[in-house]
Amino acid sequence: NAGVTQTPKFQVLKTGQSMTLQCAQDMNHEYMSWYRQDPGMGLRLIHYSVGAGITDQGEVPNGYNVSRSTTEDFPLRLLSAAPSQTSVYFCASSSGGYNTEAFFGQGTRLTVV
Amino acid sequence: AQSVSQHNHHVILSEAASLELGCNYSYGGTVNLFWYVQYPGQHLQLLLKYFSGDPLVKGIKGFEAEFIKSKFSFNLRKPSVQWSDTAEYFCAVRNTGFQKLVFGTGTRLLVSP
Numbered sequence: 508n509a510g511v512t513q514t515p516k517f518q519v520l521k522t523g524q525s526m527t528l529q530c531a532q533d534m535n536h537e538y539m540s541w542y543r544q545d546p547g548m549g550l551r552l553i554h555y556s557v558g559a560g561i562t563d564q565g566e567v568p569n570g571y572n573v574s575r576s577t578t579e580d581f582p583l584r585l586l587s588a589a590p591s592q593t594s595v596y597f598c599a600s601s602s603g604g605y606n607t608e609a610f611f612g613q614g615t616r617l618t619v620v
Numbered sequence: 621a622q623s624v625s626q627h628n629h630h631v632i633l634s635e636a637a638s639l640e641l642g643c644n645y646s647y648g649g650t651v652n653l654f655w656y657v658q659y660p661g662q663h664l665q666l667l668l669k670y671f672s673g674d675p676l677v678k679g680i681k682g683f684e685a686e687f688i689k690s691k692f693s694f695n696l697r698k699p700s701v702q703w704s705d706t707a708e709y710f711c712a713v714r715n716t717g718f719q720k721l722v723f724g725t726g727t728r729l730l731v732s733p
Binding site: 538540542547548549550551552555557565597599601603605606608609611612613614 | 624626629652654656662663664665666669671672710712716719720721722723724725726
């Protein structure tokens with residue numbers, strides 16, 4: 508079972524560069540989300556999607572863009588990377604029903620220099 | 621908006637000591653509750669979850685948690701920790717019927733052999 512797959516695992520960007528973090532799930536889950544993890548701050552929700560074609564902002568959406576063209580994929584785009592976006596990014600998915608758990612990807616460690 | 625407090629940011633224990641990590645949430649409605657663990661360099665893994673029923677839930681690796689609705693708490697316990705329990709522990713809450721997980725800031729546990 509692949510579950511939730513994130514690529515790449517590590518990335519270094521220069522300030523101002525753009526890139527896309529990939530997230531794919533093979534569980535036919537409706538709900539997908541992106542979190543960033545920073546020391547002492549836990550995980551904070553960036554963007555989420557309740558199904559293909561539907562996305563919404565989370566707690567810290569600035570500087571990030573998402574789209575959901577298929578149920579399986581939920582890429583996160585950094586439009587113009589800034590050092591403040593240095594973080595570990597986690598993608599998660601869940602089936603969207605009551606009493607279900609979220610499954611997390613392995614994470615992407617991003618450094619912006 | 622829902623918020624989660626983990627009051628212990630760093631905990632240091634010796635092997636065989638008992639562990640209790642506090643978690644309190646703010647929203648008083650029906651909630652789903654989770655504890656996740658993140659071992660060094662790894663992704664989030666689900667330790668245990670509470671959806672309904674018996675407020676004392678047992679998870680993997682000998683962990684358990686007790687949901688006390690009147691105190692808005694979901695504390696994590698383990699009678700005897702091992703060196704391999706060294707990790708960061710996150711409490712998370714979700715309002716039933718919604719998919720957004722709200723995380724606490726995490727507790728770093730160091731178990732000395």
